[in-house]
Amino acid sequence: MSDALSHLQRLEPLTKLLEPNHETRKSFLNDMDAHSEHFLKDIDERPAYVLTEDRGQAIVDSPFEETPGDLSELLELYDESVNHPGLNPASGGHLGYIPGGGIYTSALGDFIAAVTNRYAGVYYANPGAVRMENMLVRWCADLVGYPESAAGALLSGGSIANLSCIVTARDAKGIRSADTPSAVIYLTEQVHHCVTKAIRIAGLGEAQIRYVPIDDRFRMRADALQELVEADQAAGLKPFLVVASVGTTDTGAVDPIEAIADIAEAHGLWYHLDAAYGGFFILCEEGRRLLPGLDRSDSIVMDPHKGMFIPYGLGICIVKDGQQLANSHHYSAAYLLDALDFQDEASPADLSPELTKHFRGLRMWLPMKLHGLAPFRAGAEEKLWLARYFWEKLPELPHCERGPYPDLSIVLYRFTPPGIDPNQFNDRMGKHILADGRVFLSSTRINGDFYFRMASLAFRTHRHTIEKALTMLGDGYEATLKEFQAKSVD
Numbered sequence: 001m002s003d004a005l006s007h008l009q010r011l012e013p014l015t016k017l018l019e020p021n022h023e024t025r026k027s028f029l030n031d032m033d034a035h036s037e038h039f040l041k042d043i044d045e046r047p048a049y050v051l052t053e054d055r056g057q058a059i060v061d062s063p064f065e066e067t068p069g070d071l072s073e074l075l076e077l078y079d080e081s082v083n084h085p086g087l088n089p090a091s092g093g094h095l096g097y098i099p100g101g102g103i104y105t106s107a108l109g110d111f112i113a114a115v116t117n118r119y120a121g122v123y124y125a126n127p128g129a130v131r132m133e134n135m136l137v138r139w140c141a142d143l144v145g146y147p148e149s150a151a152g153a154l155l156s157g158g159s160i161a162n163l164s165c166i167v168t169a170r171d172a173k174g175i176r177s178a179d180t181p182s183a184v185i186y187l188t189e190q191v192h193h194c195v196t197k198a199i200r201i202a203g204l205g206e207a208q209i210r211y212v213p214i215d216d217r218f219r220m221r222a223d224a225l226q227e228l229v230e231a232d233q234a235a236g237l238k239p240f241l242v243v244a245s246v247g248t249t250d251t252g253a254v255d256p257i258e259a260i261a262d263i264a265e266a267h268g269l270w271y272h273l274d275a276a277y278g279g280f281f282i283l284c285e286e287g288r289r290l291l292p293g294l295d296r297s298d299s300i301v302m303d304p305h306k307g308m309f310i311p312y313g314l315g316i317c318i319v320k321d322g323q324q325l326a327n328s329h330h331y332s333a334a335y336l337l338d339a340l341d342f343q344d345e346a347s348p349a350d351l352s353p354e355l356t357k358h359f360r361g362l363r364m365w366l367p368m369k370l371h372g373l374a375p376f377r378a379g380a381e382e383k384l385w386l387a388r389y390f391w392e393k394l395p396e397l398p399h400c401e402r403g404p405y406p407d408l409s410i411v412l413y414r415f416t417p418p419g420i421d422p423n424q425f426n427d428r429m430g431k432h433i434l435a436d437g438r439v440f441l442s443s444t445r446i447n448g449d450f451y452f453r454m455a456s457l458a459f460r461t462h463r464h465t466i467e468k469a470l471t472m473l474g475d476g477y478e479a480t481l482k483e484f485q486a487k488s489v490d
């Protein structure tokens, strides 16, 4: 026997272990089903945050081995070390940062995408998959009100989507490396940090960054923007980009979209909207009323893994003049010349930094088709009203000082018991709340002062979750107050 033949005889049976048979697949699916049902059965009672001593150590204590493992044991290990400690973003009680939840039917889409492993990067490789992804982009572009010329891409999240838009703005406005020191970008201190990170990654780290002053509700002041742009132009600098937030992550504030559009138009600035958090509120009438003029931007980012409740790993960038997005991201390779026969649909690989990628379209398309759009629209509206309801109820809590009426679905508040430093008190109270964990609330600093946040965006957050949060805050307040009173007696 030849060397090659004997090696192949030895290797094939081992490689084939990667192809479980029908019976084994069924049994895997049974275990998976049991596991996810166990997780979902009491999702509402599960804490939204769990502190553990070992912080998931068991996962690293279980090394990789040459021999097969047992799925149900592995799922137990997963449950103990990954699923249990820390934040539970699937919980409706996740009211911190920006939640979303992760709908079950999206997992079904991921499952089929992985089993069939379709190639969604290039049109000719899988025309249907690419059509599906472009159709989803088109659907979002229509929501925003962009014209036919718009193009975009399904990316891993808002950070990468913002990066793609900023790179496009840089190229569309002809900012070369040599121009960078005189190029000017306008944003506010409330902009998401991924935007400043993207500016750096895009090679614009040496550009002039102007932090436009904000009003008392944390929104960009259009009059201040106008003054800054005019001063910079008079000084011979090149203002080229303004980034506004459609819902800031910290306070949910919406910058004045149309007033900024007027200034961007008058001064030839690229107008980018970071709507990663707030964009999908336009699914409902109430949201459309709050967010007029999105179509006046040049580019926009929306995160389906927030406002469409898709599990993590999906952010969308859309550029009004799609050719500009392609100019910055297209590529060509000799081995892809076959693709040139297919010109009727853009390939995602020409519109984003990625080539081979997760077929993300299916995890959004399947839920939209299966549930229909109505529940998504209702979800968007419900989250607005939940925040307003919470804001209305806050005065029932002792010495609660609430921030402004929410622009979207984030509420700021803190507690100011007489005679106690509010920063010390709220900071301490935050620890009680984290240890309680019935719901998860995060905090922020506004002009150096500690504030709690409540962000309603998880699809599993409903009225009773808000009641639970209010109860927990009341309990947390009492426990913290007792602690401070005990200290002053000491």
Ligand SMILES: *Cc1c(COP(=O)(O)O)cnc(C)c1O
Binding pocket: 098, 156, 157, 158, 159, 160, 192, 194, 245, 247, 248, 249, 274, 275, 276, 277, 278, 303, 315
């Ligand atoms: C979440 C968020 C981002 C970052 O998006 P990721 O999906 O986390 O990468 C950017 N901007 C805003 C306003 C956000 O809320």
